[in-house]
Amino acid sequence: MSTRLRTRASVAAGRLTAWFSRTARLGRGGVIGGRVTLRLDPKALRRLGQDRTVVIVTGTNGKTTTSLMLTRALEALAEVAHNGDGANMPDGLVAALAARPDAPYAVLEVDETYVPWVAEQVQPAALVLLNLSRDQLDRVGEVRMMERDLRAAFAGLSRTVVVANCDDVLVTSAAAAAARPVWVGTGRRWSGDSVSCPRCGGAITHTDREWRCAVCAFARPEPTWTLDGDLVHTPGGRQVDLDLRLPGEANRANAALALAAAHCVGVPPHTAAARLRTITDIGGRYRTIRRTRHSVRLMLAKNPAGWAETLRVLDEDTPVVVAVNAHEADGRDLSWLWDVHFERLRGRQVVVAGERCADLAVRLCYAEVPHWSEPDPVAAIDTLPPGGVELVANYTAFRDLVDRLPDV
Structure with a gap:
């Protein structure tokens, strides 16, 4: 088989695999399709x-x-x-x-x-x-x-x-x-x-x-x-x-x-x-979603440098939901929480959420930031008074929210 024909056949197999993944609702298909293509043609x-x-x-x-x-x-x-x-x-x-x-x-x-x-x-x-x-x-x-x-x-x-x-x-x-x-x-x-x-x-x-x-x-x-x-x-x-x-x-x-x-x-x-100037959001980041009594702005932050920038753009008078997971895509090591200047959240209403909200709650205690916990980020929004909400999440917590919020 010629090299060009091998690549075409590998791409076709990858596309078929991606289609099957999407059809079976196993995933979005992009990664598995590329993986099959590379396995057949390195x-x-x-x-x-x-x-x-x-x-x-x-x-x-x-x-x-x-x-x-x-x-x-x-x-x-x-x-x-x-x-x-x-x-x-x-x-x-x-x-x-x-x-x-x-x-x-x-x-x-x-x-x-x-x-x-x-x-x-x-x-x-x-x-x-x-x-x-x-x-x-x-x-x-x-x-x-x-x-x-x-x-x-x-x-x-x-x-x-x-x-x-x-x-x-x-x-x-x-x-x-x-x-x-x-x-x-x-x-x-x-x-x-x-x-x-x-x-x-x-x-x-x-x-x-x-x-x-x-x-x-x-x-x-x-x-x-x-x-x-x-x-x-x-x-x-x-x-x-x-x-x-x-x-x-x-x-x-x-x-x-x-x-x-x-x-x-x-x-x-x-x-x-x-x-x-035509770009208003990045895969849901910075988008504002209306949920019953709340107007929720979604933001993503994944590491100390990213959190430092995100905390600077939060509206000072708006309650904040902070959601943290620790899956493989996030990094399972949460020691980075101690390098984030969460002290900037003092004086706000803050809810900690996500699968690792307990780790985040400990960090906010040391930062002297009053808060309460609600592991489900969507339910955390509902614990706040009507009005605007700033929701900041790390990678998988954000991805899950983008999938959930438009449907609720």
């Missing part, structure tokens, strides 16, 4: 990625948001293959590419641990590195090990433009190994995982938007793209007003990186920004 990802302009988006937080932003921007040029369901491991990537075999562009959200292998397979035109912080230590491992793996991978990508957030110390260390880095200044505030230099171990000192190692020459590079409030300053000296419909500094930072990456593959910044 080189399917390489072959499906050929003859396309591929952009990879990776990082600890913001992958789904930024990849959707890039997809919207690149759709100004032509059809785009995109794993918009968040299935960001090889199975999901294969399924996304197989679903749109004729799309000349592809935007792939990729889990950080798989980036070296995926990049070697598809040889992307551009790769966006958003941020690096602690996340699911039981699965991903120590974040500095991840930085070293990415640094080694980037050193081998001679033709790939690496669009990197130069306000993240670990991102800068990894991307500095790339032959073609593009630096974006986003002003991100999380620095809890980079207090020491990844190159020599010296202390990292911060002043305004600058940072540098106190021992060696490692320091923040000069960005060619800069985020300043709602404005993005481009290399040509022009300004682009983002005017996003998504809240928070984190989303503006994601947008700045998306504009820079889109520009690298041929989309003018003003064109890209106009398309980003």
Whole structure:
């Protein structure tokens, strides 16, 4: 059997398996379909990625948001293959590419641990590195090990433009190994995982938007793209007003990186920004749902850096439901709860929910945040007075809520 015919047959088998999974209500089908395709043809990802302009988006937080932003921007040029369901491991990537075999562009959200292998397979035109912080230590491992793996991978990508957030110390260390880095200044505030230099171990000192190692020459590079409030300053000296419909500094930072990456593959910044303004929610995140007496805004937060950004955008006068699970997809290690500044919730009505609400309740006791517990997040909403509710959940708790709330 020829290699091309083998790939086609493998894709067909994967699609059939995905259809059966959906029909039997065993799952959404994307992951299992890609898994079958890869099992029958281990080189399917390489072959499906050929003859396309591929952009990879990776990082600890913001992958789904930024990849959707890039997809919207690149759709100004032509059809785009995109794993918009968040299935960001090889199975999901294969399924996304197989679903749109004729799309000349592809935007792939990729889990950080798989980036070296995926990049070697598809040889992307551009790769966006958003941020690096602690996340699911039981699965991903120590974040500095991840930085070293990415640094080694980037050193081998001679033709790939690496669009990197130069306000993240670990991102800068990894991307500095790339032959073609593009630096974006986003002003991100999380620095809890980079207090020491990844190159020599010296202390990292911060002043305004600058940072540098106190021992060696490692320091923040000069960005060619800069985020300043709602404005993005481009290399040509022009300004682009983002005017996003998504809240928070984190989303503006994601947008700045998306504009820079889109520009690298041929989309003018003003064109890209106009398309980003059409995005109102990301797979249900930031969407407001009406439930009987309540108006509920849904938000996702998965790790300390993500929670830090989410807690900043909560409405100060609105009650909060916080839901936490600890499935494999969330990471079973909940020690990260102690790195989240839940003290910001003092003075609010707070309900803790989810399968691990007891762990969360202990953390809030130490944070001196009065609260009560209701394991079912939907029932937790109903314990609050009529009006607005901010509901923040980690991965599987959020996924379950998105499936349940529209139907209740």
